[in-house]
Amino acid sequence: xxVGILGTGGIAARHADAIAAVEGAELVASTxxxxxxxxxxxxxxxxTAYAQLDRMLGEAELxxxxxxxxxxxxxxxxxxxxxxxxxxxxxxxxxxxxxRARAMVDATETVIAACGFMYRFGGAVERWxxxxxxGETGRAGHFxxxxxxxxxxxxWWRDRDMSGGQMVEQLIHIVDLQRSTMGMPNSVVARSAxxxxxxxxxxxxxxxxxxxxxxxxxxxxxxxxxxxxxxxRWVKGWQIVAERATGLFADWNTAEIVRTAGEVAxxxxxxTTNPFVAQIADLRDAIANRRPPRVxxxxxxxxxxxxxxxRRAADERREVAL
Numbered sequence: 001x002x003v004g005i006l007g008t009g010g011i012a013a014r015h016a017d018a019i020a021a022v023e024g025a026e027l028v029a030s031t032x033x034x035x036x037x038x039x040x041x042x043x044x045x046x047x048t049a050y051a052q053l054d055r056m057l058g059e060a061e062l063x064x065x066x067x068x069x070x071x072x073x074x075x076x077x078x079x080x081x082x083x084x085x086x087x088x089x090x091x092x093x094x095x096x097x098x099x100r101a102r103a104m105v106d107a108t109e110t111v112i113a114a115c116g117f118m119y120r121f122g123g124a125v126e127r128w129x130x131x132x133x134x135g136e137t138g139r140a141g142h143f144x145x146x147x148x149x150x151x152x153x154x155x156w157w158r159d160r161d162m163s164g165g166q167m168v169e170q171l172i173h174i175v176d177l178q179r180s181t182m183g184m185p186n187s188v189v190a191r192s193a194x195x196x197x198x199x200x201x202x203x204x205x206x207x208x209x210x211x212x213x214x215x216x217x218x219x220x221x222x223x224x225x226x227x228x229x230x231x232x233r234w235v236k237g238w239q240i241v242a243e244r245a246t247g248l249f250a251d252w253n254t255a256e257i258v259r260t261a262g263e264v265a266x267x268x269x270x271x272t273t274n275p276f277v278a279q280i281a282d283l284r285d286a287i288a289n290r291r292p293p294r295v296x297x298x299x300x301x302x303x304x305x306x307x308x309x310x311r312r313a314a315d316e317r318r319e320v321a322l
Contacts, residue, residue, distance in 0.1 A: 001284045002063045016030075067090045072163065073156075093168050113296065115295050115296065116300075167206065167209045185221065188319070210222070252275055
């Protein structure tokens with residue numbers, strides 16, 4: 001599987017390392033807004049640097065392109081990749097407005113197209129999903145999750161018009177786990193604020209938020225985030241309370257799953273899966289076998305609907321229907 005990467009930031013480097021760890025995958029090309037940036041990336045990770053996406057698509061004989069652009073920078077690149085007949089993995093969030101996201105999904109119907117929700121490949125996440133599929137957990141009635149950090153991040157991340165804000169760019173990972181576990185909710189209420197960075201030049205993202213998703217059958221999901229927590233730490237976790245089991249997740253690989261129906265029994269999961277590597281391996285196999293990827297690009301659209309609705313609910317201070 002010959003892979004090219006569009007964008008050469010931190011997440012692109014994570015993908016490059018994952019490609020190097022997957023048998024049968026090779027990074028052969030990269031491109032960025034500036035050729036010297038792509039050349040520096042290629043010097044570290046291998047492959048040929050290109051100054052233009054279209055030239056990379058025409059010359060590199062690619063099987064897959066990973067789109068690792070800031071969400072506000074998308075301007076038809078995914079459509080051009082698909083039009084060239086090349087499969088694509090798009091980092092989340094796939095866009096900052098639903099029309100742009102739908103255009104991506106529609107344009108990629110004839111290729112294999114995936115969304116970069118790599119949390120789903122964690123060992124603990126997969127264990128819960130397997131138990132759920134086997135009918136051992138029962139319906140999930142309550143989901144809670146959080147994402148707390150303390151960093152200025154990249155300039156584009158601080159700019160809400162480029163990143164979408166913390167709810168849209170970071171908390172979306174946890175929201176996606178909620179949606180993949182419980183399905184699409186019916187409505188959301190939310191609050192957000194720029195509490196600690198109002199005086200920081202260029203910082204227009206929120207740095208604290210909370211949202212409550214409601215389901216018409218009574219199920220509830222509560223998620224919250226901040227960017228004023230402990231510097232240097234990324235504290236993420238979630239809990240799933242279902243009819244016959246409760247899952248307490250410290251991260252994608254680490255959880256305690258407690259059977260709560262009948263005799264209470266606890267199972268601890270401590271996997272070592274690298275979800276970026278597992279994601280690339282899944283795409284390698286999907287391309288080889290012409291099957292859908294485990295996390296299709298349409299999932300990126302559906303989860304984006306949720307976080308954009310939550311952001312709107314916070315901005316307008318009202319309940320928003322989905």
